[in-house]
Amino acid sequence: MAKVALSSIAKSFGPTKVLGGIDLDIADGEFLTLVGPSGCGKSTLIRIIAGLEHHDAGSVAIGGNRVDHLRPHERRVAMVFQSYALYPHMSVGANIALPLTMSRLKLWQRLPLLRQLSAQRRTVMRGIEADVAAVAAQLQLDHLLQRKPAQLSGGQRQRVALGRAMVRNPDVFLMDEPLSNLDAKLRVHMRTELAELHKRLGATFIYVTHDQVEAMTMSDRVAMMDSGSVLQLGTPSQLYEKPASLKVAQFIGSPAINLLPATVANGGRLELFGRPLALAVPLASGQAVTLGIRSEALSLVQGEPGGSGRAWFSARLRRKENLGSEYILHFDLAGRDATGVTMRATPAAAAGVNEAAEVTLGFDEVAAHIFAADGERLEPRGPGAATGSVVPLRAGA
Ligand SMILES: Nc1ncnc2c1ncn2[C@@H]1O[C@H](COP(=O)(O)OP(=O)(O)O)[C@@H](O)[C@H]1O
Ligand SMILES: [Mg+2]
Known part of the structure; x- marks a missing residue:
């Protein structure tokens, strides 16, 4: 059992700065996922925790002790790689x-001829076999122990790699994209297996993935990384419901969040496609902001659009995507080439719209995420602002 504390971890490869001072406290027994686009520094960070890479500055502490000077095998961590790294001849x-x-074995006890002679070696080997059997049983690998890796499926190989980590009984499991080589169906299955394994073992898991679904489904907390820094740290729901920046909002969630251009009018009131909203933000008029609307927050408007705290706009159905239990409807915005929006719909609702049909889409303004031009999240002053509580931000505004 161990917590992991990263403090001001910085790393460059030659002139390229890869990590720019990462602070991260991972609780004992937590499942923490580092998620972010390819090249953002996830592998470098987890390899620094493992001791496979040296950081230029900062410190790593495991279980309250600094481990910066310790070699990988002295850190009580075990790493599982995307490639599995199994020995094919064994x-x-x-x-x-x-x-x-x-x-557990001394070097000479591992040598082919000498090892046959040692009774002590046999005792150690019996202990090892018992430990391997216990791990193999947990991972349902017991019947495969005699096989070579080439005779296994991808999922079984992945479990062998997990077993090799588990047998060391580490305080911290470090996993770098361990499911990336599996087909889609097996990946979904292994997500559940890993989450259950984490519960059973009670160990600290630090998990790296570029797949936001993996991050959302397995983790206690997620650290979203970009360009060598942590953009946001929080529970999966916190990242989904309150993304701290446009980048987080765009990365988390599938289908991707809808982005609509809006402008700030007098008193900070927002306007969407020229129509005033009840929302107001602490910005001067004339500035551009982005509204983020999740696809499940949109709905088809029947009858008169608008109403208190409801925004609306026109759209044309481009395509229906049938997912069985639901549809994803893809719309073009009327008169705007660039932006489209997606909406989740029940099969019944989807049946009610024809392709190329002009419709009105609406959303509750409180469901909108507002981002300033620099991508930072803005907290609105809410529909209450519409009733005159807005204070002009600058003279003449
Ligand atoms: N050994 C290395 N030498 C030079 N550059 C490296 C090395 N390892 C990683 N990098 C660079 O560091 C950046 C981050 O890499 P990495 O940590 O592997 O990202 P991620 O795992 O998030 O995809 C990338 O731009 C990558 O090219
Ligand atoms: Mg990587």
Whole structure:
């Protein structure tokens, strides 16, 4: 059991700054996911925690002790890689046992001829076999211990790699995109397996992925990274419901959040496509902002659009995407080439719109996320602002 504390971790490769001072406290037993686009520094950070890479500045503490000077195997961490890194010539059992044979047997006991003679070695080997059997049983690999990795499916290989990490009984599991090589269906299955394994073991998991669905479904908390820094740290719901910036909003959620251009009018009131909203923000008039609307927050408006706290705009249905249990409707915005929007709909609602039909889409203004031109989230002054509580931000505004 161990918490992990990262403080001001910085790293450059030559002239390229890859991590720009990362602070992150991971609780004992937590499942924390580092998520972000390819190249943002996730692998570099997790390799620094593992001791496989050296940081230029800052410190790593595991279980309250600084480990910066410790070698990987002295840190009580175990890493699972995307590539599995199994030895093809060794059986599944020997692959899982490897960390134990390396740590428990002396060098001469591993040599082919001498090892036959040692009774002490046999005792150690029996202990190792028992530990391997216990892990193999947990991962349902017991019947595969004699096979070679090439004789296994992708999912089974992944479990062998997990087993090799588990057999060391580490305080912290470090996983770098461990599911990326699996097909879609198996990935979904392994998400559940990993989440359950985490519960069962009670160990700290630090998990790296570029897949926001993996991050959202398994983690206690998610650290969203971009360009070598953490943009936001929070529970999956916090990142989804209150993204701190446009980048987080765009990365988290599928289909991607809808973005609509809006402008600030007098008193900070927002205007969407020339129509005033009840929302107001603390910005001077004339500035551009972006409204983020999740696809489930949109609905088809029947009859008169508008009403208190309801925004609306016209759109034309481009395509219906049938997901079985629901539809994703893709709309073009009337008179605007560039932006489209997506809306989730029940099959019944989707049946009510024909392709190329002109419709009115509406949303509750409180469901809108507002982002300033620099991408920072803005908290609106809310529909209450419409009743005259807005204070002009500058003279003449
Ligand atoms: N050993 C290395 N030498 C030089 N550049 C590297 C090395 N490892 C990673 N990088 C660079 O550092 C950046 C971050 O890489 P990485 O941590 O692997 O990102 P991620 O895992 O988020 O995709 C990338 O631009 C990558 O090219
Ligand atoms: Mg990586």
